[in-house]
Amino acid sequence: xxxxxxxxxxxxxxxxxxxxxxxxxxxxxxxxxxxxxxxxxxxxxxxxxxxxxxxxxxxxxxxxxxxxxxxxxxxxxxxxxxxxxxxxxxxxxxxxxxxxxxxxxxxxxxxxxxxxxxxxxxxxxxxxxxxxxxxxxxxxxxxxxxxxxxxxxxxxxxxxxxxxxxxxxxxxxxxxxxxxxxxxxxxxxxxxxxxxxxxx
Numbered sequence: 037x038x039x040x041x042x043x044x045x046x047x048x049x050x051x052x053x054x055x056x057x058x059x060x061x062x063x064x065x066x067x068x069x070x071x072x073x074x075x076x077x078x079x080x081x082x083x084x085x086x087x088x089x090x091x092x093x094x095x096x097x098x099x100x101x102x103x104x105x106x107x108x109x110x111x112x113x114x115x116x117x118x119x120x121x122x123x124x125x126x127x128x129x130x131x132x133x134x135x136x137x138x139x140x141x142x143x144x145x146x147x148x149x150x151x152x153x154x155x156x157x158x159x160x161x162x163x164x165x166x167x168x169x170x171x172x173x174x175x176x177x178x179x180x181x182x183x184x185x186x187x188x189x190x191x192x193x194x195x196x197x198x199x200x201x202x203x204x205x206x207x208x209x210x211x212x213x214x215x216x217x218x219x220x221x222x223x224x225x226x227x228x229x230x231x232x233x234x235x236x
Contacts, residue, residue, distance in 0.1 A: 038190040045111050047084030049093075052107060054082040056100045071095040090128045108140065132159025133209075140225050149225035152206070155181060155216040160209035170224050174198045179216035182209045 042146035057067055068078040073092060080086040081096070088096070097104045118139065126137040134154040141148050142151075153160065163184075186204040200206060202222065210216045 039155055046081075047108070048111060049088075049107065050082040050084040052111075053096060053102075056102055057082075059206050060100070065213055067096065067099050070099045090126045091130075094128075130158035133161055138219070147224040149222060149223070150219065150221045153216075153218050153220045155208055155210040157210055157213050157215065163205060163207040164202075165205055167201075167205060170202045172198075172200055172202050172206070172220060172222050174218050174220040177217045177219060179210070179214045180212050181216040182211055183207075184209065 039056060055066070064075050064078050064082070068075045071078070071092070072095060075093075077086070077088075078096070081088050081092075092105055097107060128135045131206070133153065134152075136152040137155075138150045138152055140150070148211045174192075176192055176194050178194055180191065183192050183198060183200075184205075184207045186202045186206075190198070192198055208216070218234045
């Protein structure tokens with residue numbers, strides 16, 4: 037059985053970033069400075085020697101003018117089995133919200149994405165005002181929160197499962213005193229949330 041580990045993807049990621057940089061005629065120093073990282077770090081990323089945090093990847097992509105979602109599509113593979121072990125998955129934590137991409141499939145007719153969502157007490161995801169294509173399905177692992185969809189509020193707690201159409205305004209708000217944790221699935225994938233802490 038073939039498995040794809042994140043460390044196996046790093047050389048491909050580095051090559052893509054280096055190719056984009058060289059096509060624009062820019063040097064590592066320029067990109068690193070504007071992304072707020074060291075030249076050494078960028079060099080190691082381009083050589084595939086280190087796995088950048090999702091925040092670093094987003095910063096580098098923004099400086100290069102690359103859509104982060106396009107990078108994920110380029111890196112996705114057609115293998116029938118993929119396994120991402122704990123600690124090898126893309127994760128973004130910002131403003132009391134944490135997204136961990138558990139698995140995604142962005143090719144072919146069956147496109148989907150599953151991630152672990154955590155919301156700290158007193159925090160909320162940014163309202164997805166315009167919504168986006170597809171549907172969302174979630175299962176609450178821990179805690180409770182208010183799910184707001186198209187202006188209506190729904191209380192959800194541990195053990196509850198939810199469904200809604202993503203083209204409606206939606207948001208999650210944790211008004212409790214404990215962390216909220218859920219597994220969420222989006223079809224088709226909506227990778228843009230990795231650009232900030234908004235939109236689930």
